[in-house]
Amino acid sequence: MVATTIADVASRSRKPESHTYQSGERRWKSGELAARPSAADRMDRDLREMPVREAMDRTVLCIADDQLLTEIATLMVNKNLDRVPVVREGVLVGLLTREDIVRRLFGP
Numbered sequence: 001m002v003a004t005t006i007a008d009v010a011s012r013s014r015k016p017e018s019h020t021y022q023s024g025e026r027r028w029k030s031g032e033l034a035a036r037p038s039a040a041d042r043m044d045r046d047l048r049e050m051p052v053r054e055a056m057d058r059t060v061l062c063i064a065d066d067q068l069l070t071e072i073a074t075l076m077v078n079k080n081l082d083r084v085p086v087v088r089e090g091v092l093v094g095l096l097t098r099e100d101i102v103r104r105l106f107g108p
Contacts, residue, residue, distance in 0.1 A: 060085060061075075061079070061081070061084060061085075062084065062085045062086070062087045062092075063075075063084050063085070063086055063087070063096065064086070064087060064088065065086050065087070065088045065093055065094075069101065069104065072084065072096060072101075073101050076098060076101070081098075082097060082098055083095050083096065083097040083098070084096050
């Protein structure tokens with residue numbers, strides 16, 4: 001397996017979009033944003049060569065697929081989580097997002 005570096009992840013995270021962004025009083029279109037240096041360009045050289053596995057946090061809060069939705073919704077609010085991995089017998093089977101919960105409460 002080829003190790004993915006932090007620089008690889010940072011360069012992939014830039015998505016060209018046709019939106020207008022605002023930061024304080026400054027507004028710019030996505031083309032201007034893309035012209036700015038990427039996170040990978042601004043990284044320290046040692047960090048660019050670091051595999052993601054060395055930087056990631058291995059303590060991940062997971063939920064079981066048979067837990068009650070109300071329990072998990074409360075957990076997500078209390079821990080300020082947008083999404084949580086769902087596991088069955090220690091194997092990842094999906095992700096539950098806040099959007100998933102809202103859709104279940106209010107329909108499609």
